[in-house]
Amino acid sequence: MPPEVIDALAPLRLMDPPGVEPGEADSSLFSGFRCFTLARADVSVATIYTAQAGLFRTTIRHGGSPEQVEEWDPLVRSFEKRGVFCLTEPDHGSDIAGGLATRARREGDTWVIDGEKRWIGGADAADVLAVFARDEADGQVKAFLVDRHAPGVELRIITGKVSLRPVQNAHITLRGVRVAEERRLGGVNSWRDVAALLRRMRSDVAWIATGLQAGALDAAIRYTTARQQFGRPLGGFQLVQEKLARMLGNTTSSLALVTALSANQDAGTWSDENSALAKMVTAERARETAALAREVLGGNGLLLEHDAARFFADAEAVYSYEGTHEINALIVGRSLTGASAFA
Incomplete structure (x- = not known):
């Protein structure tokens, strides 16, 4: 980046x-x-x-x-201090609630943290890492503000990504990293507290998935109105217009969903199932909308010089991060039935 x-x-x-x-x-x-x-x-x-x-x-x-x-x-x-959210681990993504393996133990007024975090976007440019670790004393999840360059912090950039290519995701190793008690976040004392944070964050991702669709539609319209085939603009063909109409429908319905979600949240109604539903639906629609944009560009839709290719690749990352389709579906299903289907 x-x-x-x-x-x-x-x-x-x-x-x-x-x-x-x-x-x-x-x-x-x-x-x-x-x-x-x-x-x-x-x-x-x-x-x-x-x-x-x-x-x-x-x-x-x-x-x-x-x-x-x-x-x-x-x-x-002000960006005077840049930070990142460090929850996901090499062996724990969707099962992080019960599987979080990074450990913290208290020694007087200092905490010692050991563990690993993975897929942490922007960590290379951060000053501070918000690290979630399980307290060895009570088994509860706590959060700590760790200096990026503290002794024991090792960061390795993950290479070979096909999505969000300018975003540098990192694998972070923490070995005996010492953090003062004053750097422990006082409002995070259990997984329930972490889940409350994720509820808010998931809403932002639903909005990003919706913006992705608008960008893909913009790219498709620019291309199909300029590109000539069989002596007239590509956008003048019926099958192309049908795809553009589907893209607009996906984008418009997604925008309506996230607007309603945010209106409810601003009115004081925050629920896991609402944010999960919004993320699940908008990310799925983003995948389809970006694929249609790539499709109407034909072979040129595979070239990075055309914006559709970028949105097409990035839709895959949005579909997976901040809760996969399946995990969000289970959150919604639990709300509908009262029965938890999580393993």
């Missing part, structure tokens, strides 16, 4: 824009449209910005003590 991207975005103060009341800027609807607009331009940019504005900031604001929020939130909003 070129540093010029954040250098250009940070001064815009998209987390606390001038002229917008703090309550409005902190609303789910505002952050949602921010995700939508960035993703419509580029999903990698939306992902790396939301790593700071969504994942890391949410962890601080809703996982920290009032004193920690007062100290850290201004630094996060």
Whole structure:
């Protein structure tokens, strides 16, 4: 990710824009449209910005003590301190709730952390890692603000990705990393607290999936109105127009869903099943919409010089991150039936 991207975005103060009341800027609807607009331009940019504005900031604001929020939130909003959310592990993704293996033990006023984290986007450019670890004393999950360059922290970039290529995902190893008690987030003391954070984060991803669709549709319209085949624009053929109409239908219905989700959240209704349903549906629609965009470009849809290829590849990452289709479906199914189908 070129540093010029954040250098250009940070001064815009998209987390606390001038002229917008703090309550409005902190609303789910505002952050949602921010995700939508960035993703419509580029999903990698939306992902790396939301790593700071969504994942890391949410962890601080809703996982920290009032004193920690007062100290850290201004630094996060200004990008003076960049941070990332470190939950997923090499052997635990969908089963992280019960399988989280990174350990923390307290020694006086210091915690010692050992473990590994994987798929941590933007960690290479971060100052701070929000690391989730299981307390050896009580078995509960806690969260810690770990300096990126602290002794015992080793970071290796994951190579060979086909999606979100500018986003550098890292495999992080923590060996005897020492963290002061004041860097433990006071509001995270169980998996229930982590789940409350994920509930908020999943909403942002649904908005990103919707913005991805709008970007793919933009790319398809640009191409099909300019490309000539059989002596007329490609967009003048019936079968092409049918695909464009389906893309618009997917995008519009996704936008309606996430707007309703955010309106409910801003009214005080936060539920796992609502955010899970939104992420599940919009990511699935994003996969179809991006595939249709690639399809109407023909062979040129496989070339990175045409935007459809980028949205097509990135849809695969959005489909999987912040909860796979299957995991989100089980959250919704549990709400519908009252029976948990998780293993």
